[in-house]
Amino acid sequence: MAKNEIPLWEVFIRPRNGLAHKHCGSVHAADEVMALQAARDVYTRRGEGVSIWVVPSAAIVASDPLQKEENFEPTASKIYRHPTFYTVPDEVGHM
Amino acid sequence: MYSQGLIGAKTETNEDEAFLAAFQARIDAEEKIEPNDPMPEGYRRTLIRQIGQHAHSEIVGMLPEGNWITRAPSLRRKAALLAKVQDEGGHGLYLYSAAETLGVSREQMTEELLAGKAKYSSIFNYPTLTWADIGAIGWLVDGAAIMNQIPLCRCSYGPYARAMIRVCKEESFHQRQGYEIMMTLAQGTPGQKEMAQDALNRWWWPSLMMFGPHDSDSQHGDQSMRWKIKRFTNDELRQKFVDATVPQGEYLGLTFPDPELKWNDERGAYDFGAIDWDEFWRVVKGGGPMNRERLAARRKAWDDGAWVREAALAHAEKRRARREATKLAAE
Ligand SMILES: [Fe+2]
Ligand SMILES: [Fe+2]
Ligand SMILES: [Fe+2]
DSSP: OOTTOOOEEEEEEEOSTTSOOEEEEEEEOSSHHHHHHHHHHHHOTTSOOSEEEEEEGGGOOOOOGGGHHHHHGGGGGOGGGSGGGSOOOGGGOOO | OOOOSOOSOOOOOOOOHHHHHHHHHHHHTTOOBOTTSOOOHHHHHHHHHHHHHHHHHHHHTHHHHHTTGGGOSSHHHHHHHHHHHHHHHHHHHHHHHHHHTTTOOHHHHHHHHHTTOSOOOGGGGSOOOSHHHHHHIIIIIHHHHHHHHHHHTTOSBHHHHHHHHHHHHHHHHHHHHHHHHHHHHHTSOHHHHHHHHHHHHHHHHHHHHTTOSOGGGOTTHHHHHHTTSOSSOHHHHHHHHHHHHHHHHHHTTOOOSOTTOEEETTTTEEEOOOOOHHHHHHIIIIISTTHHHHHHHHHHHHHHTHHHHHHHHHHHHHHHHHHHHHHHHHO
16 A cells, blocks of 8 residues: 555445345545444445444455366356255155 | 546557457356456556546536535425435445556546546536526436446446446436426426526537547447447437437427427437537537636645545554554553
8 A cells, every 4th residue: 555545445234134244335444433434424325224344455355266267166066065956756745 | 427438548458369359258248357357458447447537527526516505495405415416426436446446546546637637527517507507417417327327237347337236226316306406497487497498508418418429439439349348339328318308308398409309200219410529529628618617626625635634544543553552561
């Protein structure tokens, strides 16, 4: 970060009670207090949420998009992980 | 509001054939491109330019309407206008964030705007002379913006598309509050109706210019379409806007300042007169009635806010140091 650049924060909002916080965007703010305030003003002007998290963007560790294949491809062939892989006779009913 | 048909981006790019073909295949499969994905330099540059211009337009766009907040004719109108202008500020911030994912900093974009190097929509270089202008802006300018922005919700670049979905949800209130102002004036006293007509007369042509140069004169449209940054050409969007807007104006009992405006049965669309492109380029290049004033207002806001930014950073640093000290003392 260059001198005098105001840090970036990622904003997560819980839309309703019972749902998980979901990423919705980012804000610049000098500290966490101002980040929460800015996130409220920028992302919840129409009742979009009941709770906000802000996380310094620099603290996020992400998987490498270039390794997408090796990371996620192996699960595509493991169809036995899904319930539809198994047959249950009609007579048994819903399972 | 407005990514006015992108002005002057360089779409040329110099990756090898295989790289470009693989990228194009992802685009053609309607995959979204995300910030850390490999992408051609021309794609990145075009988006930084377009999203930046769009963000600047939202921010500068707060000025002509902000001009009327304290003089709105009722508390209801004032609350609505305040909320709309605040939304535009929010749109600017969503878009700056989207541009930042491409590796440009907020400071860099701000500096370019303040130095007069970055463009923003030409529409905001016209003055808001009467209250009716606030109606005309909401109805026409936000209306044109919506026409432009709805296809951008399907832009191939993920962060831009997601920002546009939020923006579009908020824009429809803007257009409706503007149309309601126009309707109230058009159904009011003869003097009020005249105000509405005068505003429509002044804002109509600049609104059509918001869609940018003719397709035949817009050099970078084709590549933007292939990369699915754009989904419709400038002229297609302009035509859609005219077709949607003319009946709304007729409902108000107002006339459009274009003697050639006429329904064409064969085309199933309105024909309209020639746009004054000299005026368009003059305003884009800084010679509009309000260019100087808009930039001066942005510079003043930036300079006057400098001590706040410095104080906020100093305060954050002080709190961080204090926390650190308490932690050390506790160990
Ligand atoms: Fe907009
Ligand atoms: Fe907007
Ligand atoms: Fe708007």
